[in-house]
Amino acid sequence: MDPDKPEKWFKLAFDAEDPEEKIEYFSLILEYEHLDPELWSNEAMALVWNNKGIALSFIGRDEEAVECFRKSVFLNKNDVDVLCNMGVGLFNIGRYEESIKCYNRILALDPGNENAWINKGDILELMGNHNEAIECYSRVHKEIELDNKFAIVWHKKGLAYFSLGQYEDAAECFTRVLKIDPEHSDAIENLKTAMGNTKKMNDDMKYQSSSYL
Known part of the structure; x- marks a missing residue:
């Protein structure tokens, strides 16, 4: 050479x-x-x-x-x-x-750099800063975008809500994932769990309310 x-x-x-x-x-x-x-x-x-x-x-x-x-x-x-x-x-x-x-x-x-918002959100989620992670993911997904990239972000956002115990919000995110990708297996299972947890919380609240009557 x-x-x-x-x-x-x-x-x-x-x-x-x-x-x-x-x-x-x-x-x-x-x-x-x-x-x-x-x-x-x-x-x-x-x-x-x-x-x-x-x-x-x-x-x-x-x-x-x-x-x-x-x-x-x-x-x-x-x-x-x-x-x-x-x-x-x-x-x-x-x-x-x-x-x-x-x-x-x-x-x-x-x-508007989507990769930066997603990666920053992933780190914040890993560090346990779920609310900040949700803010980052919220800067990425678009309501009308039918794209696998946005399905991934909705799923990440759903997991962050799940970590906060906000199961109804988590369920909404997983539902959005399935509108984009109906065969997303993780979203299907996570939606079932989120809905089950939401029902349990609502039942517990009803029981507690009735016990005070």
Whole structure:
């Protein structure tokens, strides 16, 4: 391989199927000391760092991947895709608060970014912040959208309501899932459970009311 052709390494990296091979070629570019600044601008180098990070994440080297994404963001601060990659990487290594900060940065740049709202909601739900998760999911789903993506979000929202013991709200969400995807097995079972819990709560309330008479 011609050592003076980082452009060739870049193409080889993109064409390679093996993530470790990609990492090797991207590393060669990043370590090369005589890059043409007209070809290898900050934006181009940010792309290299990002793609090296993606390759590292494919083989489970998430700590290293996050550092690559950080370097990419340093060179191109407003790249929403890289910020999203970094958010996922931080989530994978259990740094939830930092991951949320990434999604907040994305939403400051692109308030309608659905993936950021969903991922932020997922982290908040995992952390037990169910009401905040519901707020995030509510920014995504659309009343008239018949799309599996929206079915997934309605289901996530239903689970968050379920965790709060708000079974009627949960049942409504699972019903919306089934309007989009009638064969969604989890939604079918969760709807049954939510409806059963709602009936039990109502029966308990009636019993308590009658006991005071």
